Amino acid sequence: MSKFSPAQRVSGMGESVWVEFGQLALEVKPVNLGQGFPDMPPPESVAKPLREAVSKDGNFLLHQYTRGFGHPRLVNALAGLYGRLTGHKINPNTEVLITVGAYEALFCVFMGLVNPGDEVIIIEPFYDCYEPMVRMAGGVPVFIPLKLKTQNETISSADWVLDPKELASKFSSKTKLIVINTPHNPLGKVFSKEELTVIADLCKKHDVVAVMDEVYEWIVYGGKTHFRMNTLPGMWERSITIGSAGKTFSVTGWKTGWAYGPANLMRALQLVHQNSVYTCATPIQEAIAIGLEIETEKIGQNGSYWKELAEELEPKRDRICKFLQSVGMKPTVPEGGYFLIADYTQFAKNIDVSGFTGTPDSQFAKWLSTTHKLQGIPPSAFYSEEHKSYAKDYIRFCFFKQDSTLAQAEAIIKTLPSKM
Numbered sequence: 001m002s003k004f005s006p007a008q009r010v011s012g013m014g015e016s017v018w019v020e021f022g023q024l025a026l027e028v029k030p031v032n033l034g035q036g037f038p039d040m041p042p043p044e045s046v047a048k049p050l051r052e053a054v055s056k057d058g059n060f061l062l063h064q065y066t067r068g069f070g071h072p073r074l075v076n077a078l079a080g081l082y083g084r085l086t087g088h089k090i091n092p093n094t095e096v097l098i099t100v101g102a103y104e105a106l107f108c109v110f111m112g113l114v115n116p117g118d119e120v121i122i123i124e125p126f127y128d129c130y131e132p133m134v135r136m137a138g139g140v141p142v143f144i145p146l147k148l149k150t151q152n153e154t155i156s157s158a159d160w161v162l163d164p165k166e167l168a169s170k171f172s173s174k175t176k177l178i179v180i181n182t183p184h185n186p187l188g189k190v191f192s193k194e195e196l197t198v199i200a201d202l203c204k205k206h207d208v209v210a211v212m213d214e215v216y217e218w219i220v221y222g223g224k225t226h227f228r229m230n231t232l233p234g235m236w237e238r239s240i241t242i243g244s245a246g247k248t249f250s251v252t253g254w255k256t257g258w259a260y261g262p263a264n265l266m267r268a269l270q271l272v273h274q275n276s277v278y279t280c281a282t283p284i285q286e287a288i289a290i291g292l293e294i295e296t297e298k299i300g301q302n303g304s305y306w307k308e309l310a311e312e313l314e315p316k317r318d319r320i321c322k323f324l325q326s327v328g329m330k331p332t333v334p335e336g337g338y339f340l341i342a343d344y345t346q347f348a349k350n351i352d353v354s355g356f357t358g359t360p361d362s363q364f365a366k367w368l369s370t371t372h373k374l375q376g377i378p379p380s381a382f383y384s385e386e387h388k389s390y391a392k393d394y395i396r397f398c399f400f401k402q403d404s405t406l407a408q409a410e411a412i413i414k415t416l417p418s419k420m
């Protein structure tokens with residue numbers, strides 16, 4: 001093998017869906033309901049502090065390195081927020097880590113806790129970086145799909161469920177972690193306390209750590225509440241919970257995230273972080289800390305950004321579901337998050353996508369983007385090789401977009417004769 005071949009830990013990996021569809025969006029310039037970022041300005045509770053942090057009258061030390069495991073003001077704000085939400089007294093120095101987005105938090109979890117041969121249970125569909133990160137650590141991903149269990153005409157993300165027997169069968173003496181994303185991307189499922197209790201009991205039985213990807217924790221609809229796994233009996237000590245400023249404050253380009261949990265587990269993440277990224281952007285951490293200080297005091301009240309965010313997104317969710325249904329698509333109505341998947345097959349029975357490459361859902365997504373300038377994401381990107389066919393009938397749309405953007409998308413969808 002050439003000395004210049006990629007290391008084994010990355011050989012065999014392909015480009016992510018974000019690379020391919022990001023390039024397509026640059027070429028086609030579609031109405032982009034693909035990658036999950038809002039097309040509107042962030043709240044002043046973080047934008048103003050960032051302007052002040054970098055202004056000439058600001059504290060010039062904010063332009064220099066800060067504490068590696070997290071800017072003191074930010075880890076203190078997070079320890080205060082999650083201490084309040086979980087009822088646990090959280091040590092900001094040993095139980096919180098600031099990372100370059102939730103992405104890096106996930107990387108630190110897998111690289112810090114997974115030994116070669118360890119098994120990691122991944123619930124499908126899954127956020128696409130979970131599998132390659134587990135494999136880079138030498139881990140063995142074990143997949144279990146959420147399955148649609150309903151005959152109803154209108155489908156809810158709650159109708160996508162795990163089979164308890166099948167789930168139990170995935171645990172073994174080799175199982176190190178299970179990754180749960182709630183609210184879920186791309187289904188929008190908000191795992192119930194009962195569903196998380198089933199998983200928690202299996203974690204305790206098999207001595208497994210739960211990795212809770214809760215980046216959409218503030219975005220839940222219809223009175224649904226986001227339940228935190230680390231508040232269940234016996235789960236604080238075996239949970240690592242991940243958050244994202246990008247999703248919390250709608251500033252995905254600020255690429256700041258975090259992990260929190262018991263010090264003995266967090267130590268491994270801190271060591272990976274220290275020997276890879278080391279420290280994150282100081283001014284941005286300062287601004288997010290101030291935003292958290294402000295918003296923590298407003299939780300659940302009028303004027304709370306997080307309350308207003310869910311209230312602003314729910315009608316957008318209902319609008320996109322309605323116009324997709326009007327042409328024969330069948331959306332899964334999300335309980336949370338700002339994505340949905342829609343079954344397009346009835347709508348697109350007679351279209352010819354053979355000119356496009358990839359899995360059927362990828363061909364459809366490329367057809368819709370290229371020929372009608374409306375971009376979604378093929379959900380097969382969120383499945384293992386073995387289960388990619390589970391996604392063949394679906395396309396994912398992001399609806400955290402200005403009403404004018406959704407109106408453009410609606411107009412495109414409605415120009416397509418339904419039941420083509």
Ligand SMILES: Cc1ncc(COP(=O)(O)O)c(CNOCC(=O)O)c1O
Pocket residue numbers: 034035036037100101102103104127181184185213215243244245246247252255256257
């Ligand atoms: C479940 C989940 N975890 C983690 C992350 C990463 O969060 P961060 O941006 O903070 O690294 C994301 C961000 N996803 O946004 C891209 C998309 O799905 O269109 C995510 O959805």
